[in-house]
Amino acid sequence: MPVNARIVGVGSYLPEQRLKNADLERMVDTSDEWIVTRTGIRERRLAAPDQATSHLGAIAARRALETSELEVEDIELLIVATSTPDMFFPSSACLIQDAIGLSCPAYDLNAACTGFIYALQSAVTAIESGRYQRVLVVGADTMTRHIDFTDRGTCVLFGDGAGAVVLEASDEPGVLGITLGSDGSGWEMLMVPAGGSAAPATVERIAEHQHQVKMSGNEVFKFAVRVIPRATKQALEASGLGLSDLDWLIPHQANQRIITAAAERLGMPEDRVFSHVAITGNTSAASIPLALDDLYTSGRLVPGDTLALVGFGAGLTWGAAVLRWSLARPDEED
């Protein structure tokens, strides 16, 4: 009997402080009307001054462990998807491990906004190999720490947050198929030019905002609308399923126009495509597990549902996973 990897716990965390479009109107030359019509975003969350990526991730991880009803000692591997770690090293995974009291191996993985799907693939492979039974996967980012709040083209888009899942080996179907992709020739479309080994931080570079996110918005938009349907179809094919088998599509929450255009191309009915980008903005690697947890806690995910998670981001990277859901609705748990 082949081993399957199944999600047995899910949790998330959004910091308290809200940054509304009206607040951004006071910071840059923009308007609530422009932001809502071009992106669908109304507000996003900001990590508190004493919160870094690992703090958000640790809260989401604890919540995922609670829903799984497993103990910290049951977890054998921790993978944290982030492109905004607390510091270059140690990894945010080690900091989360320390915060929640895990004693297993822990590492960070960076595939930008696609990080959670990449981490899911790593966790599934680890379980299917027979080496690990229970893996905790966290997606956490504090994008607002790397945003240029004088650049209206990027500062309206991003927010902070974290999401997590616990995966366990099972005889029952769980993650049915995953597809991943990258195209490094698109590296310049979305990046933070300075602060790394290519261009270490200097007073001049910081004054020029080179340590903050630079993006070719239009290019990324077109890439996203193309890649979401393609990756979703590939993951469905890898699962031996078709579009009509899907109960839910959970796309990376970057922009409502991207979500709507990609879902239309795919032919997925709007009421089966989850979006809460209006209240989160783009939380990068946290976006998909945050959306998954919101859908789960709202009681709309039913055991037996088939769902596709699909992400895209800097790199360029993309990925999709098809899952058979098995967690009971939160109000039905004993």
Ligand SMILES: CC(C)(COP(=O)(O)OP(=O)(O)OC[C@H]1O[C@@H](n2cnc3c(N)ncnc32)[C@H](O)[C@@H]1OP(=O)(O)O)[C@@H](O)C(=O)NCCC(=O)NCCS
């Ligand atoms: C960034 C994005 C919202 C811009 O929307 P757009 O419809 O493509 O707008 P454009 O970039 O063509 O800009 C149109 C105009 O609006 C202006 N503009 C950009 N941001 C603005 C803002 N916040 N408020 C007001 N005007 C703005 C531009 O300066 C431009 O003005 P111009 O015509 O005078 O030069 C959109 O391209 C996008 O969402 N791209 C994908 C980004 C993304 O998801 N990144 C993360 C991937 S993981």
